[in-house]
Amino acid sequence: MDMMSILAIFVSMSILLSVIELIRRNRLKEKYSLLWLFSTLVMLWFSFSRESLHVVSKMFGIKYPPSFIFLLGFLFMIVINIHITSVISELSDKNKTLAQEIALLKKALAEMKDKRE
Amino acid sequence: MRKLLIIPAYNEAQNIDRVLDDINEHLQGFDILLIDDGSTDSTRELAIKRGVDVISLPFNLGIGAAVQTGYIYAQREGYDLAVQFDGDGQHRADQVDRLLEPLLRDEADMVLGSRFLGENEYQSGLTRMVGIKILSSVISMLIGQKITDPTSGCRATNRRVIEFFSHLYPDDYPEPEALVLLHKAGFRITEVPVLMRQRHMGRSTITAPRAVYYMIKVLLAIFIDMLKKVPS
Numbered sequence: 367m368d369m370m371s372i373l374a375i376f377v378s379m380s381i382l383l384s385v386i387e388l389i390r391r392n393r394l395k396e397k398y399s400l401l402w403l404f405s406t407l408v409m410l411w412f413s414f415s416r417e418s419l420h421v422v423s424k425m426f427g428i429k430y431p432p433s434f435i436f437l438l439g440f441l442f443m444i445v446i447n448i449h450i451t452s453v454i455s456e457l458s459d460k461n462k463t464l465a466q467e468i469a470l471l472k473k474a475l476a477e478m479k480d481k482r483e
Numbered sequence: 484m485r486k487l488l489i490i491p492a493y494n495e496a497q498n499i500d501r502v503l504d505d506i507n508e509h510l511q512g513f514d515i516l517l518i519d520d521g522s523t524d525s526t527r528e529l530a531i532k533r534g535v536d537v538i539s540l541p542f543n544l545g546i547g548a549a550v551q552t553g554y555i556y557a558q559r560e561g562y563d564l565a566v567q568f569d570g571d572g573q574h575r576a577d578q579v580d581r582l583l584e585p586l587l588r589d590e591a592d593m594v595l596g597s598r599f600l601g602e603n604e605y606q607s608g609l610t611r612m613v614g615i616k617i618l619s620s621v622i623s624m625l626i627g628q629k630i631t632d633p634t635s636g637c638r639a640t641n642r643r644v645i646e647f648f649s650h651l652y653p654d655d656y657p658e659p660e661a662l663v664l665l666h667k668a669g670f671r672i673t674e675v676p677v678l679m680r681q682r683h684m685g686r687s688t689i690t691a692p693r694a695v696y697y698m699i700k701v702l703l704a705i706f707i708d709m710l711k712k713v714p715s
Contacts, residue, residue, distance in 0.1 A: 462548050465544055470538060470552065473539075
Protein backbone atom coordinates (compact mmCIF):
# COMPACT_ATOMS: atom_id res chain seq x y z
CA MET A 367 0.00 0.00 0.00
CA ASP A 368 1.52 3.31 -1.01
CA MET A 369 1.60 6.56 0.94
CA MET A 370 -1.21 8.07 -1.13
CA SER A 371 -3.64 5.27 -0.26
CA ILE A 372 -2.83 5.49 3.43
CA LEU A 373 -3.46 9.24 3.37
CA ALA A 374 -6.76 8.79 1.52
CA ILE A 375 -7.91 6.12 3.99
CA PHE A 376 -6.89 8.32 6.91
CA VAL A 377 -8.79 11.35 5.60
CA SER A 378 -12.02 9.48 4.74
CA MET A 379 -11.82 7.59 8.04
CA SER A 380 -11.55 10.81 10.07
CA ILE A 381 -14.47 12.42 8.24
CA LEU A 382 -16.59 9.33 8.81
CA LEU A 383 -15.68 9.18 12.50
CA SER A 384 -16.38 12.90 13.03
CA VAL A 385 -19.80 12.54 11.43
CA ILE A 386 -20.60 9.54 13.63
CA GLU A 387 -19.35 11.38 16.71
CA LEU A 388 -21.52 14.42 15.89
CA ILE A 389 -24.57 12.19 15.56
CA ARG A 390 -23.72 10.43 18.84
CA ARG A 391 -23.58 13.78 20.66
CA ASN A 392 -26.87 14.92 19.11
CA ARG A 393 -25.10 17.76 17.30
CA LEU A 394 -26.13 16.43 13.89
CA LYS A 395 -29.54 14.99 13.13
CA GLU A 396 -29.57 11.58 11.48
CA LYS A 397 -31.71 12.74 8.60
CA TYR A 398 -29.17 15.43 7.71
CA SER A 399 -26.22 13.07 8.11
CA LEU A 400 -27.26 10.35 5.70
CA LEU A 401 -25.69 12.12 2.73
CA TRP A 402 -22.44 12.60 4.64
CA LEU A 403 -22.30 8.96 5.75
CA PHE A 404 -23.04 7.76 2.24
CA SER A 405 -20.45 9.96 0.56
CA THR A 406 -17.67 9.25 3.08
CA LEU A 407 -18.33 5.50 2.85
CA VAL A 408 -18.01 5.66 -0.93
CA MET A 409 -14.75 7.63 -0.64
CA LEU A 410 -13.48 5.15 1.92
CA TRP A 411 -14.28 2.24 -0.35
CA PHE A 412 -12.29 3.74 -3.21
CA SER A 413 -9.38 4.57 -0.90
CA PHE A 414 -9.14 0.93 0.18
CA SER A 415 -9.72 -0.69 -3.16
CA ARG A 416 -7.44 0.65 -5.83
CA GLU A 417 -8.70 -2.00 -8.25
CA SER A 418 -12.32 -0.86 -8.13
CA LEU A 419 -11.19 2.74 -8.62
CA HIS A 420 -9.29 1.71 -11.74
CA VAL A 421 -12.19 -0.36 -13.04
CA VAL A 422 -14.70 2.45 -12.57
CA SER A 423 -12.31 5.03 -14.02
CA LYS A 424 -11.78 2.89 -17.08
CA MET A 425 -15.55 2.50 -17.46
CA PHE A 426 -15.91 6.28 -17.68
CA GLY A 427 -12.84 6.61 -19.86
CA ILE A 428 -10.86 8.49 -17.22
CA LYS A 429 -7.11 8.17 -17.82
CA TYR A 430 -5.94 9.30 -14.38
CA PRO A 431 -7.94 7.41 -11.71
CA PRO A 432 -7.43 9.83 -8.78
CA SER A 433 -9.23 12.50 -10.81
CA PHE A 434 -12.30 10.28 -10.60
CA ILE A 435 -12.12 10.73 -6.81
CA PHE A 436 -12.03 14.52 -7.28
CA LEU A 437 -15.03 14.34 -9.57
CA LEU A 438 -16.91 12.23 -7.05
CA GLY A 439 -16.02 14.56 -4.17
CA PHE A 440 -17.14 17.55 -6.22
CA LEU A 441 -20.48 15.93 -7.06
CA PHE A 442 -21.06 14.99 -3.43
CA MET A 443 -20.39 18.60 -2.43
CA ILE A 444 -22.96 19.86 -4.92
CA VAL A 445 -25.60 17.39 -3.75
CA ILE A 446 -24.95 18.14 -0.08
CA ASN A 447 -25.09 21.89 -0.75
CA ILE A 448 -28.40 21.65 -2.57
CA HIS A 449 -29.70 19.56 0.29
CA ILE A 450 -28.55 22.15 2.84
CA THR A 451 -30.10 25.09 0.98
CA SER A 452 -33.37 23.20 0.70
CA VAL A 453 -33.30 22.52 4.45
CA ILE A 454 -32.59 26.22 5.10
CA SER A 455 -35.48 27.25 2.84
CA GLU A 456 -37.84 25.00 4.73
CA LEU A 457 -36.58 26.34 8.05
CA SER A 458 -36.90 29.98 7.03
CA ASP A 459 -40.45 29.30 5.88
CA LYS A 460 -41.30 27.76 9.23
CA ASN A 461 -39.54 30.61 10.99
CA LYS A 462 -41.68 33.11 9.11
CA THR A 463 -44.87 31.28 10.00
CA LEU A 464 -43.86 31.15 13.66
CA ALA A 465 -43.11 34.88 13.74
CA GLN A 466 -46.48 35.64 12.12
CA GLU A 467 -48.32 33.40 14.56
CA ILE A 468 -46.57 35.00 17.53
CA ALA A 469 -47.55 38.45 16.29
CA LEU A 470 -51.19 37.38 15.80
CA LEU A 471 -51.27 35.70 19.23
CA LYS A 472 -49.80 38.77 20.93
CA LYS A 473 -52.61 40.84 19.48
CA ALA A 474 -55.29 38.33 20.54
CA LEU A 475 -53.78 38.17 24.02
CA ALA A 476 -53.71 41.95 24.41
CA GLU A 477 -57.36 42.09 23.36
CA MET A 478 -58.33 39.44 25.92
CA LYS A 479 -56.55 41.33 28.67
CA ASP A 480 -58.27 44.56 27.68
CA LYS A 481 -61.66 42.89 27.81
CA ARG A 482 -61.05 41.51 31.28
CA GLU A 483 -60.07 44.87 32.74
CA MET B 484 -69.64 43.81 4.38
CA ARG B 485 -66.46 43.93 6.47
CA LYS B 486 -63.46 45.70 5.02
CA LEU B 487 -59.89 45.70 6.30
CA LEU B 488 -57.17 48.19 5.45
CA ILE B 489 -53.75 46.58 5.84
CA ILE B 490 -50.89 49.04 6.36
CA PRO B 491 -47.43 47.46 6.35
CA ALA B 492 -44.94 49.75 8.09
CA TYR B 493 -41.27 49.47 8.85
CA ASN B 494 -39.73 52.45 10.67
CA GLU B 495 -42.33 54.92 9.42
CA ALA B 496 -42.59 57.04 12.59
CA GLN B 497 -42.08 60.20 10.50
CA ASN B 498 -44.95 59.37 8.17
CA ILE B 499 -47.45 57.38 10.19
CA ASP B 500 -49.36 60.31 11.67
CA ARG B 501 -49.88 61.87 8.26
CA VAL B 502 -50.96 58.54 6.78
CA LEU B 503 -53.52 57.95 9.54
CA ASP B 504 -54.79 61.55 9.27
CA ASP B 505 -55.33 61.02 5.56
CA ILE B 506 -57.21 57.77 6.19
CA ASN B 507 -59.42 59.26 8.92
CA GLU B 508 -60.30 62.14 6.69
CA HIS B 509 -61.02 60.35 3.43
CA LEU B 510 -61.96 56.77 4.16
CA GLN B 511 -65.00 55.30 5.88
CA GLY B 512 -66.16 51.81 6.69
CA PHE B 513 -62.75 50.22 7.08
CA ASP B 514 -61.12 48.55 10.04
CA ILE B 515 -57.53 49.73 10.12
CA LEU B 516 -54.73 47.27 10.80
CA LEU B 517 -51.13 48.36 10.96
CA ILE B 518 -48.52 45.64 10.56
CA ASP B 519 -45.40 46.78 12.33
CA ASP B 520 -42.62 44.82 10.64
CA GLY B 521 -40.21 44.84 13.57
CA SER B 522 -39.71 48.61 13.55
CA THR B 523 -36.95 49.95 15.76
CA ASP B 524 -38.44 53.44 16.01
CA SER B 525 -41.75 54.54 17.56
CA THR B 526 -44.00 53.43 14.66
CA ARG B 527 -45.83 50.95 16.88
CA GLU B 528 -46.37 53.33 19.81
CA LEU B 529 -47.58 56.14 17.55
CA ALA B 530 -50.11 53.85 15.86
CA ILE B 531 -51.41 52.48 19.18
CA LYS B 532 -51.76 56.02 20.50
CA ARG B 533 -53.99 56.76 17.51
CA GLY B 534 -56.24 53.85 18.44
CA VAL B 535 -55.37 51.75 15.40
CA ASP B 536 -55.15 47.96 15.64
CA VAL B 537 -51.50 46.94 15.51
CA ILE B 538 -49.87 43.60 14.86
CA SER B 539 -46.20 43.67 15.72
CA LEU B 540 -43.87 41.15 14.16
CA PRO B 541 -41.10 40.09 16.57
CA PHE B 542 -38.40 40.99 14.03
CA ASN B 543 -38.17 42.37 10.52
CA LEU B 544 -39.59 39.81 8.09
CA GLY B 545 -39.80 41.98 4.99
CA ILE B 546 -42.75 43.49 3.16
CA GLY B 547 -44.08 40.20 1.78
CA ALA B 548 -44.39 38.41 5.10
CA ALA B 549 -45.73 41.58 6.76
CA VAL B 550 -48.52 41.98 4.22
CA GLN B 551 -49.29 38.27 4.43
CA THR B 552 -49.75 38.59 8.19
CA GLY B 553 -52.49 41.09 7.39
CA TYR B 554 -54.13 38.62 5.00
CA ILE B 555 -53.95 35.82 7.58
CA TYR B 556 -55.67 38.12 10.06
CA ALA B 557 -58.30 39.08 7.47
CA GLN B 558 -58.89 35.42 6.67
CA ARG B 559 -59.35 34.41 10.31
CA GLU B 560 -61.50 37.38 11.25
CA GLY B 561 -63.79 36.78 8.31
CA TYR B 562 -63.24 39.97 6.31
CA ASP B 563 -64.89 40.19 2.90
CA LEU B 564 -62.47 42.71 1.40
CA ALA B 565 -58.90 43.72 2.12
CA VAL B 566 -56.95 46.69 0.84
CA GLN B 567 -53.18 47.12 1.03
CA PHE B 568 -52.09 50.64 1.78
CA ASP B 569 -48.44 51.66 2.14
CA GLY B 570 -47.33 53.19 5.41
CA ASP B 571 -44.90 55.61 3.79
CA GLY B 572 -47.45 58.21 2.68
CA GLN B 573 -47.29 57.42 -1.02
CA HIS B 574 -50.82 56.13 -1.32
CA ARG B 575 -53.88 58.39 -1.05
CA ALA B 576 -56.87 57.37 1.03
CA ASP B 577 -59.29 59.20 -1.30
CA GLN B 578 -58.31 56.79 -4.08
CA VAL B 579 -59.24 53.58 -2.27
CA ASP B 580 -62.91 53.63 -3.27
CA ARG B 581 -61.89 53.39 -6.92
CA LEU B 582 -60.26 50.06 -6.14
CA LEU B 583 -63.41 48.65 -4.60
CA GLU B 584 -65.82 49.14 -7.47
CA PRO B 585 -64.72 46.22 -9.68
CA LEU B 586 -64.70 43.95 -6.60
CA LEU B 587 -68.20 44.98 -5.54
CA ARG B 588 -69.51 44.37 -9.07
CA ASP B 589 -67.67 41.00 -8.95
CA GLU B 590 -65.71 41.80 -12.11
CA ALA B 591 -62.35 41.06 -10.53
CA ASP B 592 -60.78 39.18 -7.63
CA MET B 593 -57.94 41.63 -7.22
CA VAL B 594 -57.81 45.27 -8.28
CA LEU B 595 -54.50 46.96 -8.82
CA GLY B 596 -54.13 50.70 -8.48
CA SER B 597 -51.97 51.99 -11.33
CA ARG B 598 -50.06 55.25 -11.41
CA PHE B 599 -49.71 55.09 -15.17
CA LEU B 600 -53.27 54.57 -16.35
CA GLY B 601 -55.64 57.31 -17.38
CA GLU B 602 -54.97 60.94 -16.76
CA ASN B 603 -52.06 60.32 -14.42
CA GLU B 604 -48.83 62.19 -14.69
CA TYR B 605 -46.78 60.46 -12.08
CA GLN B 606 -43.20 61.70 -12.10
CA SER B 607 -40.46 59.19 -11.57
CA GLY B 608 -36.76 58.86 -12.21
CA LEU B 609 -35.60 57.59 -15.59
CA THR B 610 -34.00 54.33 -14.37
CA ARG B 611 -37.10 53.54 -12.36
CA MET B 612 -39.37 54.26 -15.32
CA VAL B 613 -37.34 52.04 -17.64
CA GLY B 614 -37.36 49.29 -15.02
CA ILE B 615 -41.12 49.45 -14.56
CA LYS B 616 -41.60 49.47 -18.36
CA ILE B 617 -39.54 46.30 -18.80
CA LEU B 618 -41.20 44.60 -15.87
CA SER B 619 -44.69 45.51 -16.99
CA SER B 620 -44.13 44.23 -20.52
CA VAL B 621 -42.69 40.94 -19.26
CA ILE B 622 -45.54 40.42 -16.81
CA SER B 623 -48.17 41.48 -19.33
CA MET B 624 -46.77 38.90 -21.73
CA LEU B 625 -46.62 36.13 -19.13
CA ILE B 626 -50.15 36.58 -17.85
CA GLY B 627 -51.65 37.59 -21.19
CA GLN B 628 -53.12 40.82 -19.89
CA LYS B 629 -51.90 44.40 -19.94
CA ILE B 630 -50.47 45.45 -16.58
CA THR B 631 -49.09 49.00 -16.48
CA ASP B 632 -47.92 49.23 -12.87
CA PRO B 633 -46.74 45.85 -11.57
CA THR B 634 -44.82 47.24 -8.59
CA SER B 635 -47.75 49.19 -7.21
CA GLY B 636 -48.53 48.14 -3.64
CA CYS B 637 -51.96 49.76 -3.80
CA ARG B 638 -54.40 46.88 -4.26
CA ALA B 639 -57.71 45.50 -3.13
CA THR B 640 -58.73 41.85 -2.89
CA ASN B 641 -61.93 39.92 -2.37
CA ARG B 642 -62.50 37.06 0.06
CA ARG B 643 -61.23 34.37 -2.32
CA VAL B 644 -57.90 36.11 -2.81
CA ILE B 645 -57.66 36.79 0.95
CA GLU B 646 -57.90 33.02 1.45
CA PHE B 647 -55.32 32.39 -1.26
CA PHE B 648 -52.80 34.97 0.05
CA SER B 649 -53.18 33.73 3.62
CA HIS B 650 -51.74 30.43 2.45
CA LEU B 651 -49.34 31.58 -0.24
CA TYR B 652 -47.78 34.99 -0.58
CA PRO B 653 -44.40 35.72 -2.16
CA ASP B 654 -41.58 36.93 0.08
CA ASP B 655 -38.97 38.44 -2.16
CA TYR B 656 -40.64 40.81 -4.63
CA PRO B 657 -44.25 40.41 -3.56
CA GLU B 658 -45.94 43.02 -5.76
CA PRO B 659 -45.00 41.71 -9.21
CA GLU B 660 -44.78 38.09 -8.05
CA ALA B 661 -48.27 38.10 -6.57
CA LEU B 662 -49.68 39.03 -10.00
CA VAL B 663 -48.09 35.99 -11.59
CA LEU B 664 -49.22 33.64 -8.82
CA LEU B 665 -52.79 34.95 -8.92
CA HIS B 666 -52.90 34.55 -12.67
CA LYS B 667 -51.65 30.96 -12.38
CA ALA B 668 -54.31 30.19 -9.80
CA GLY B 669 -56.94 31.50 -12.20
CA PHE B 670 -57.96 34.73 -10.44
CA ARG B 671 -59.16 37.79 -12.31
CA ILE B 672 -57.01 40.91 -12.06
CA THR B 673 -58.14 44.41 -13.05
CA GLU B 674 -56.19 47.66 -13.11
CA VAL B 675 -57.73 51.01 -12.30
CA PRO B 676 -56.04 54.43 -12.41
CA VAL B 677 -55.14 55.92 -9.03
CA LEU B 678 -53.32 59.05 -8.03
CA MET B 679 -50.29 58.73 -5.80
CA ARG B 680 -48.10 61.23 -4.04
CA GLN B 681 -44.45 61.57 -4.74
CA ARG B 682 -42.46 60.12 -1.89
CA HIS B 683 -42.05 62.56 1.00
CA MET B 684 -38.88 61.44 2.67
CA GLY B 685 -36.28 60.70 0.05
CA ARG B 686 -35.41 57.06 0.23
CA SER B 687 -35.46 56.49 -3.47
CA THR B 688 -31.72 56.34 -3.96
CA ILE B 689 -31.83 53.76 -6.71
CA THR B 690 -28.67 54.02 -8.79
CA ALA B 691 -28.47 52.54 -12.27
CA PRO B 692 -26.40 49.42 -11.40
CA ARG B 693 -28.62 48.65 -8.45
CA ALA B 694 -31.70 49.06 -10.62
CA VAL B 695 -30.31 46.60 -13.17
CA TYR B 696 -29.43 44.13 -10.42
CA TYR B 697 -32.92 44.51 -8.96
CA MET B 698 -34.50 43.92 -12.37
CA ILE B 699 -32.54 40.72 -12.91
CA LYS B 700 -33.56 39.40 -9.52
CA VAL B 701 -37.22 40.27 -10.01
CA LEU B 702 -37.35 38.73 -13.47
CA LEU B 703 -35.69 35.58 -12.17
CA ALA B 704 -38.18 35.37 -9.31
CA ILE B 705 -41.06 35.80 -11.75
CA PHE B 706 -39.84 33.10 -14.09
CA ILE B 707 -39.44 30.76 -11.13
CA ASP B 708 -42.98 31.63 -10.06
CA MET B 709 -44.17 30.59 -13.51
CA LEU B 710 -42.70 27.14 -12.84
CA LYS B 711 -44.15 26.84 -9.36
CA LYS B 712 -46.99 24.58 -8.44
CA VAL B 713 -49.86 26.76 -7.30
CA PRO B 714 -52.90 25.46 -5.45
CA SER B 715 -56.09 26.62 -7.10
